[in-house]
Amino acid sequence: MSDDLVRVVNVSRSFGQVRALDNVSFTVPPGQLIGILGPNGAGKSTLLSLITGIRTADSGTVELFSGDPRVPAQRTRLGCTPQQTGLPPNLRVDEVVTFVGRHYPNPVPGSELLERFGLASLARRKAGAMSGGQQRRLAVALAFVGRPDLVVLDEPTTGMDVEARHQLWDVLRTYRREGGSILLTSHYLEEIEALAERVVVLSGGRVLDDGGPDAIRGKVASRRVSFVAYQPPELPGVVSSRVEGERVDLLCSDSDRVVRELVGSGTAFSDLTVSDTSLEEAFMALTSPRHRLEGER
Numbered sequence: 001m002s003d004d005l006v007r008v009v010n011v012s013r014s015f016g017q018v019r020a021l022d023n024v025s026f027t028v029p030p031g032q033l034i035g036i037l038g039p040n041g042a043g044k045s046t047l048l049s050l051i052t053g054i055r056t057a058d059s060g061t062v063e064l065f066s067g068d069p070r071v072p073a074q075r076t077r078l079g080c081t082p083q084q085t086g087l088p089p090n091l092r093v094d095e096v097v098t099f100v101g102r103h104y105p106n107p108v109p110g111s112e113l114l115e116r117f118g119l120a121s122l123a124r125r126k127a128g129a130m131s132g133g134q135q136r137r138l139a140v141a142l143a144f145v146g147r148p149d150l151v152v153l154d155e156p157t158t159g160m161d162v163e164a165r166h167q168l169w170d171v172l173r174t175y176r177r178e179g180g181s182i183l184l185t186s187h188y189l190e191e192i193e194a195l196a197e198r199v200v201v202l203s204g205g206r207v208l209d210d211g212g213p214d215a216i217r218g219k220v221a222s223r224r225v226s227f228v229a230y231q232p233p234e235l236p237g238v239v240s241s242r243v244e245g246e247r248v249d250l251l252c253s254d255s256d257r258v259v260r261e262l263v264g265s266g267t268a269f270s271d272l273t274v275s276d277t278s279l280e281e282a283f284m285a286l287t288s289p290r291h292r293l294e295g296e297r
């Protein structure tokens with residue numbers, strides 16, 4: 001029997017004609033915080049739904065704590081927050097925590113859990129009267145009520161303001177330091193970079209990459225170098241480029257290098273800006289290296 005908390009081996013899953021997961025394999029060893037990163041429709045939620053026993057794979061093997069995740073007893077050491085959660089609107093926050101805690105043998109006391117997640121002052125508030133961000137925080141807190149060994153979070157901080165997001169990051173780091181394991185998806189590259197010690201990149205239902213955040217960061221085109229030039233140059237280090245009129249947009253991972261190359265090329269240019277790309281752009285470039293975007297030359 002392996003020590004891995006999760007084993008996914010050659011797993012495929014389709015929805016009609018859509019192949020959401022295509023021969024995916026990866027494992028979650030104890031004590032890791034793993035980020036699953038990928039553009040919309042990459043298959044992230046589908047993968048988590050197989051691991052948490054909500055859906056079944058068409059082929060391949062999914063093991064949770066060395067057993068079948070569809071068996072409820074197998075999930076007592078698992079905590080999870082899916083992408084969409086419905087809280088009973090008429091129950092008070094502390095009642096929701098107590099209700100969920102009763103499903104576990106040794107739940108964290110409600111007041112302690114709410115304190116940890118910065119929700120103590122809302123204990124008597126009806127769940128339906130909380131803001132979207134507060135509801136999200138409660139939904140994530142509930143994943144921890146049963147003292148899980150593994151927590152699976154699908155876009156945990158979507159809808160939270162910056163302060164709430166950073167507070168949650170601290171809670172996740174503490175849980176991780178105390179020996180817990182976390183598998184999380186996010187649309188925020190920054191979030192994965194801040195938290196994960198390992199990143200699994202999914203695109204089109206396939207694992208494109210699996211490694212440390214630094215190695216992955218070097219591969220995605222996370223920066224945009226934009227300028228106006230009459231004759232756009234070919235520069236090394238550029239992952240994709242787009243030209244509209246005389247405006248040139250270059251996507252790259254190392255913008256300092258590309259700016260140096262631009263200056264060194266002797267090209268006459270003006271109006272230079274350097275900015276972050278969106279995650280979608282970053283991944284478009286990763287999934288089709290050296291492929292030019294629409295409107296190109």
Ligand SMILES: Nc1ncnc2c1ncn2[C@@H]1O[C@H](COP(=O)(O)OP(=O)(O)OP(=O)(O)O)[C@@H](O)[C@H]1O
Binds near residue numbers: 020
């Ligand atoms: N219940 C379903 N019925 C039909 N198609 C589905 C279903 N669930 C997912 N899909 C499709 O499977 C693919 C993968 O979807 P999935 O939700 O796993 O992606 P994702 O990476 O989580 O995307 P997002 O970041 O937008 O949440 C998409 O093409 C999606 O449209």
